[in-house]
Amino acid sequence: MLRIRIFPRTAKSNLCLLETGQAEHASCGAFAKAAGHEDFVLLQPLSLSSDGALRLSPLNLSPLARRRWIDLHDAIEAQLGEFGELASIRPSGSKAADNLLRVAGILAVVEESSVVEVDHIQRASTLVGYYLTEIQRLTEQEPVCRVKEEADRLLRWLQVKDWKRFSIRDLNRNGPRFARKSSRHATKLLVELLDHQWLITDGHTFEVRHV
Numbered sequence: 001m002l003r004i005r006i007f008p009r010t011a012k013s014n015l016c017l018l019e020t021g022q023a024e025h026a027s028c029g030a031f032a033k034a035a036g037h038e039d040f041v042l043l044q045p046l047s048l049s050s051d052g053a054l055r056l057s058p059l060n061l062s063p064l065a066r067r068r069w070i071d072l073h074d075a076i077e078a079q080l081g082e083f084g085e086l087a088s089i090r091p092s093g094s095k096a097a098d099n100l101l102r103v104a105g106i107l108a109v110v111e112e113s114s115v116v117e118v119d120h121i122q123r124a125s126t127l128v129g130y131y132l133t134e135i136q137r138l139t140e141q142e143p144v145c146r147v148k149e150e151a152d153r154l155l156r157w158l159q160v161k162d163w164k165r166f167s168i169r170d171l172n173r174n175g176p177r178f179a180r181k182s183s184r185h186a187t188k189l190l191v192e193l194l195d196h197q198w199l200i201t202d203g204h205t206f207e208v209r210h211v
Contacts, residue, residue, distance in 0.1 A: 057114065059105055064118040069104075072125050073097040083157050083176045088146075089135045100128045151192035154179050158208050165207045 047055040061069070076097050079086040086093035101116075103124035108116045157176045158166075171179060171186050179186050190206060193199040199206045 059108060059114060059116060061116045062118065065104070065116050065121045068118050068121045069097070069101055072100060072121070082153060083160075083178075085177050086132065086136075087153070088178065089132065089139055092135045093132060096128050096132060099131075100124045103127055147188050147192055150178055151189045151196075154189050155193055155198050155208075163208065165205050167205050 047057065049055050076086065076093060078084060080090055080093050081087060086096075100121070101124070104116050104120040107120045107123060108114075111120075113120075154176065157163075157179075163170075168183070168186060168190065171190070172183055175186070179189055190199065190201075194201060194206075198209055200209055201207070
């Protein structure tokens with residue numbers, strides 16, 4: 001975790017102390033580059049106008065960075081749909097592309113760049129990807145009736161894809177990603193649908209009932 005302390009203004013400058021543990025440097029290359037020790041001090045005098053107002057510096061996207069961000073934005077949006085990989089964490093996933101751009105901007109500022117380059121976008125996407133993976137992991141551990149929820153999603157997926165008859169092997173190989181976490185998980189979803197008579201089985205294949 002990164003802790004940022006803003007100290008009171010002095011006559012010379014503002015002082016921004018970023019503290020991070022030694023072990024954390026290994027997992028955060030951008031800050032490890034900037035700091036070769038446990039704590040470092042970043043001095044950045046404020047840019048003020050003659051009347052004391054803060055003068056903001058523009059931070060622009062390079063054309064390649066813009067193109068890469070749009071591609072990542074579209075990829076994230078595609079996974080937010082009902083059958084997408086991020087459907088279960090839609091509230092967090094819907095903000096991911098915007099947060100990715102913010103992180104890229106922070107990386108650019110830390111590296112004293114006035115332009116967000118494609119490398120900043122790429123590194124920010126790695127951080128945001130890690131964040132989304134952790135949100136998914138923690139969400140799946142919550143005491144929620146996730147099996148019923150995912151069984152309902154699987155049924156809708158089967159109906160939309162017109163899978164009238166299939167085997168568990170078909171599901172594990174070509175089914176939606178949320179149902180392919182493991183063979184055991186897929187079996188739980190199928191049992192849930194069988195219990196509610198949405199599926200019938202002959203012991204080898206499953207068939208969607210048209211009710």
